[in-house]
Amino acid sequence: MERITVQVPSSIDCIEEAVSVITRHCLAGATAEPREHFRLQVALSEALANAIVRGNREDASKRVYVQADLGPDRILLNVTDEGDGFDPATVPDATRPEGLEQDGGRGLFLIHCMVDDVHFNAQGNSICMTLRRP
Amino acid sequence: MALRETRQDNGVVVVHVEGQLVITNRAELKDRLQERLAAGDRRFVIDFTGTPYIDSSGLGALVTIAKRIREEGGDVRLAGLNDDLRQLFELTKLDTLFSISATPDQALAAF
Numbered sequence: 613m614e615r616i617t618v619q620v621p622s623s624i625d626c627i628e629e630a631v632s633v634i635t636r637h638c639l640a641g642a643t644a645e646p647r648e649h650f651r652l653q654v655a656l657s658e659a660l661a662n663a664i665v666r667g668n669r670e671d672a673s674k675r676v677y678v679q680a681d682l683g684p685d686r687i688l689l690n691v692t693d694e695g696d697g698f699d700p701a702t703v704p705d706a707t708r709p710e711g712l713e714q715d716g717g718r719g720l721f722l723i724h725c726m727v728d729d730v731h732f733n734a735q736g737n738s739i740c741m742t743l744r745r746p
Numbered sequence: 747m748a749l750r751e752t753r754q755d756n757g758v759v760v761v762h763v764e765g766q767l768v769i770t771n772r773a774e775l776k777d778r779l780q781e782r783l784a785a786g787d788r789r790f791v792i793d794f795t796g797t798p799y800i801d802s803s804g805l806g807a808l809v810t811i812a813k814r815i816r817e818e819g820g821d822v823r824l825a826g827l828n829d830d831l832r833q834l835f836e837l838t839k840l841d842t843l844f845s846i847s848a849t850p851d852q853a854l855a856a857f
Contacts, residue, residue, distance in 0.1 A: 624770050625770055627768070627770070628770065647830075650830045653799060654801075654834075658801065661769050707838060707839045712809075712842070713843070715809060717806075719801075721802075721838065722802055
């Protein structure tokens, strides 16, 4: 299994390029369908935004660590920040009627929609996402 | 991302979004629509034909924009979403909050 590790500065300006680079490496040499690319893009960009904005609070002295394990049948993505962590069970359903007109709160929901499995560590500062390959 | 505006004879303003609508640039779209609202425009089409990706921050910006426009008695319709983006609206149930047309012309015809 091939492993890719990337350190991302805690700036939202770095998200787009980081997602582009990591996605390109994850899908290099594979006959990826456009759908797989989109799922990776959503999962990575939302996880990185959460880690940078909510986890590290855009603190320039902190980093976000991305680790991708590439297997023939799945991709494992770990995104870890240096923040205090949070309890994902406390995040409300983004599609509840009273939440529809709210600006935020859809990132984690979209991650769950796009990947096959989601786990957090006990501290809540590291998300592990599994994408099964078609 | 770049924004381009066209105005129809019936006063509807079409805002064409070229590029990704994401956390780093969502304020630009909010500010542009806010400017047009302040100038008296009330009916808008946001054209995403040139937009490959919208993240959750971009979706949130659209929710906020639509709320402000409707509070001012106006209306906003979305057009040109690709299949992946259309699915994001469906998953988040934002397709119940917005009128979504396949093309800008269809959105304009619905006003």
